[in-house]
Amino acid sequence: MERLEPWWSKAFKYATLLVASFVVLFPIYSVVIGAFKTQKEYYESGLALPQNFLNFDNFVRVYEVGKLGLGFQNILIILAVVIAGNVLLGTMVAYALGRFEFPLRKPILGMYLLAQVVPLVTTQVATFSLVKELGLFNTIYAPMLLYMGADVLQIVIYLQFIKNIPRDLDEAAMIEGASLFRIYRSIIFPLLAPATATLVILKTISVYNDFYIPLLYMPSQKLKVVSTAIYAFVGPNAAQLNVISAGILLIFLPTVVLFLMLQKYIFAGVVSGAVK
Amino acid sequence: MNWSYRTQKTVLLIGFLTVPLLLLILFSLYPAAFLVWLSLTDWDGLGWEMNFVGLDNYVEIFTRPDIFSVFRNNAYYFVGGLIQVALALYFAVVLNNRLLKGRYVFRMLLFLPYVLHSVATVIMFRNVYHTEYGSLNLLLESLGLGAWKQPWLSDRVLVDYALAFISMWKYMGLNMVIFLGALQSIPEDLYEAATIDGANGWQRFRHITIPGIYGVIELMLILTLTGALEVFDIPYIMMLGANDTETFVTQTIRMAFQYKKAGLASAMAVVLLCIVMLVIWVQRKLLYKGEKREWSV
Numbered sequence: 034m035e036r037l038e039p040w041w042s043k044a045f046k047y048a049t050l051l052v053a054s055f056v057v058l059f060p061i062y063s064v065v066i067g068a069f070k071t072q073k074e075y076y077e078s079g080l081a082l083p084q085n086f087l088n089f090d091n092f093v094r095v096y097e098v099g100k101l102g103l104g105f106q107n108i109l110i111i112l113a114v115v116i117a118g119n120v121l122l123g124t125m126v127a128y129a130l131g132r133f134e135f136p137l138r139k140p141i142l143g144m145y146l147l148a149q150v151v152p153l154v155t156t157q158v159a160t161f162s163l164v165k166e167l168g169l170f171n172t173i174y175a176p177m178l179l180y181m182g183a184d185v186l187q188i189v190i191y192l193q194f195i196k197n198i199p200r201d202l203d204e205a206a207m208i209e210g211a212s213l214f215r216i217y218r219s220i221i222f223p224l225l226a227p228a229t230a231t232l233v234i235l236k237t238i239s240v241y242n243d244f245y246i247p248l249l250y251m252p253s254q255k256l257k258v259v260s261t262a263i264y265a266f267v268g269p270n271a272a273q274l275n276v277i278s279a280g281i282l283l284i285f286l287p288t289v290v291l292f293l294m295l296q297k298y299i300f301a302g303v304v305s306g307a308v309k
Numbered sequence: 310m311n312w313s314y315r316t317q318k319t320v321l322l323i324g325f326l327t328v329p330l331l332l333l334i335l336f337s338l339y340p341a342a343f344l345v346w347l348s349l350t351d352w353d354g355l356g357w358e359m360n361f362v363g364l365d366n367y368v369e370i371f372t373r374p375d376i377f378s379v380f381r382n383n384a385y386y387f388v389g390g391l392i393q394v395a396l397a398l399y400f401a402v403v404l405n406n407r408l409l410k411g412r413y414v415f416r417m418l419l420f421l422p423y424v425l426h427s428v429a430t431v432i433m434f435r436n437v438y439h440t441e442y443g444s445l446n447l448l449l450e451s452l453g454l455g456a457w458k459q460p461w462l463s464d465r466v467l468v469d470y471a472l473a474f475i476s477m478w479k480y481m482g483l484n485m486v487i488f489l490g491a492l493q494s495i496p497e498d499l500y501e502a503a504t505i506d507g508a509n510g511w512q513r514f515r516h517i518t519i520p521g522i523y524g525v526i527e528l529m530l531i532l533t534l535t536g537a538l539e540v541f542d543i544p545y546i547m548m549l550g551a552n553d554t555e556t557f558v559t560q561t562i563r564m565a566f567q568y569k570k571a572g573l574a575s576a577m578a579v580v581l582l583c584i585v586m587l588v589i590w591v592q593r594k595l596l597y598k599g600e601k602r603e604w605s606v
Contacts, residue, residue: 042510046403050411053400054418056478060437061421063444067436079447122332125325133318141330148337150589154539154558155578158565159344160336162354182336213317217325242427244542249566260428264546267432274436284429292424296417299424303483304490307528 061285067278068092075275091279095266099280103255104262105287108241111173111258115180116236120229123187127225128217130188131195132203148185156183157249164250175250176258180240187232190306194228195221234295234302241288259284341582347575354571366576376577379555382469386540386556389473390533396477397484398526402518404485405492416489420482427479431546434475438462462547468554472543480536484529488522495521531592535585557581 067075068091069083078084096102126145130138160179161170169175198221206216244260251261263284266277292299312320348366352359370376400419404412422430437445438461446458461471495517503513519526541558555563557577565574 038510046409050400050403050415053396054415057418057422057482059444059448060433060478061425063437064433076442080444080451122329126329129322129325133322135318135322141326144330144333144338148333150586151337151341151582152535152539152585154541155561155582155585156337156340156344158354158561158571158575158578159347160340161565162571163335163340163343178332179336182332183340185333185337207314212312213314213321217321238424244428244546259426263426263429263432267435267546274439274442277432278436281426281429281433284426288424288426289421292421300416300420300486300490303423304487307487307525307532 064278064281064285067275068282069279070275072273072275075273075278091276092283095276095280095283098276099266100254100257100262101259101280101283104257104259107173107256108258108260111176111180112237112240114177115240116233118177118181119187119232119236122181123191123232124222124225124229125217126188127191127195128221131192132200132221145185145188148183149189153179153183154245157245161249169250171251171253171256173251173256176243176246179246179250180236180243184239186235186306190228190232191225194225198224230298231302231305234299235306237291238288344575344578344582347572348579349576350572352572352575353569354565354574355569359572362572366573367580369573370576370580376560379557379560382544382554382556383537383540385469385473386476386543387534387537389470389477390480390537391530393477393481394484394526394529394533397481397529398488400481401485401488401492402514405489416486420486422479422481423483425479427542428546430479431475431543434471434478435462435547438471465553472547472554475543475547476536476540487529488525491522491525492518527592531588534588538581538585538588 063080066080066083069086069088070078071088071090074084130142160183164170164175164179169178202220202224203216206220211219242260244264247256247258247261248264251258257265263280266280347359349361349363350359351362351365400415403409404416406412409415437443440446440458440460440463443461445461449455449457459467462468499517499521500513503517508516539558540556541562544554544556545559545562547554558581561574561577561581564577565571
């Protein structure tokens with residue numbers, strides 16, 4: 034049927050795709066070329082390619098002055114803890130709520146449902162005083178706990194997924210005499226792996242990108258994460274545009290590399306995350 | 310372990326649920342409840358001194374035009390979001406065609422902005438929009454459109470469009486990929502049958518594609534609306550609230566942490582919370598009918 038498509042319709046589709054690709058790539062192009070230019074060159078050469086693609090001065094400067102190394106280190110620690118915690122606690126909750134009947138089950142589900150619709154951005158005024166009260170302000174534990182406690186995406190995904198794991202497996206294991214904990218560890222946890230993959234992808238993207246929580250809870254210079262480190266470049270102490278470009282490029286790089294390697298999983302992840 | 314399954318179940322439920330529930334209550338539910346209490350006080354956000362002032366803060370929100378009028382700025386992001394959903398649907402339909410050459414490359418390219426770091430993206434656009442050295446004005450000039458050059462961020466009207474565009478640039482590909490996932494679940498033979506019956510492209514789109522992904526379109530629209538209400542990063546990083554680009558969330562944060570009016574800020578947050586929950590409630594009750602989820606209350 035598609036072969037009957039008239040040429041102008043096809044041409045229109047390709048034209049729109051090319052325009053969209055240009056719109057996507059143009060800002061990225063300007064950052065890439067800017068990152069390799071000297072300051073003088075940046076302001077004089079416009080959109081031209083840099084004279085020397087081996088000019089890494091801007092990268093060195095931004096990495097040192099901007100504390101990007103520290104930013105990457107801190108965000109990696111936060112990511113590791115948050116993802117491990119989310120996977121562990123999420124699978125535990127899903128096993129408890131998805132497999133057992135008990136009097137408090139409905140109220141607990143209701144609490145998670147409520148938490149799901151409360152937007153994180155709105156409650157921070159109150160959360161802020163709580164975090165201070167707990168002595169967590171300006172520590173790396175504040176974002177860790179908030180990402181684990183306030184975002185309930187993992188529960189939604191795991192609960193949906195555990196329904197599709199046949200209960201026969203649990204029962205067969207019980208006949209063999211396996212303990213409930215053993216069933217969780219050896220059957221449920223491994224079989225939830227596809228949901229875990231989705232979760233790891235979605236959480237990595239959202240935590241790596243998050244600006245709001247680190248900005249509010251970790252003002253300390255030692256606790257810069259990538260988003261707050263690059264933010265320091267705007268405002269009164271703004272760096273030169275070419276140096277900022279190098280910083281932007283450095284920050285783009287890790288996720289672009291991961292994306293190119295894991296494309297298939299990332300597409301599957303965002304689709305199942307959205308249509309949960 | 311030789312415990313009976315009954316004992317095991319009790320131990321497991323307590324062991325598996327205590328910590329997660331503690332986190333949930335502490336960092337999600339308690340703050341929401343506390344927020345409502347704070348909204349009824351004149352707390353300054355610093356010490357523990359606060360007086361109960363009843364609904365005064367709410368009265369202030371609804372009578373001070375400068376507080377409520379920032380929603381006008383949120384509206385730009387919403388309209389931008391609608392355009393973004395429409396474009397995403399268009400490109401998803403185009404890329405769903407197996408005969409299209411380079412469809413995987415285009416899919417990858419259009420999705421790319423979503424994986425780029427969000428703060429760095431906003432700063433990238435600061436450079437793009439720069440009046441003198443920004444690549445957008447340079448591009449216009451090199452295309453012979455020098456007359457179209459604009460001070461994108463300092464013009465009061467243009468700045469709203471410029472900021473909303475960043476959001477579209479970043480999220481269009483995400484919406485597109487989600488639409489593509491939904492489109493692929495529509496059985497191919499429906500289209501074949503319709504073609505045999507003489508349906509043209511538009512008719513197939515109108516009567517097969519749209520009904521087939523209706524739920525997802527609806528979901529995208531709701532996410533666009535709640536997303537637009539909660540915009541924070543883009544105006545905060547780009548403008549530091551200058552040039553009348555404040556959104557409701559940036560204003561709330563400023564009220565709480567800069568002007569030390571935590572009580573008023575809490576009331577603003579409660580208002581936003583109510584609006585967002587109302588939107589979600591309307592979606593679940595009125596639109597998602599039929600499809601009851603296992604754990605919906």
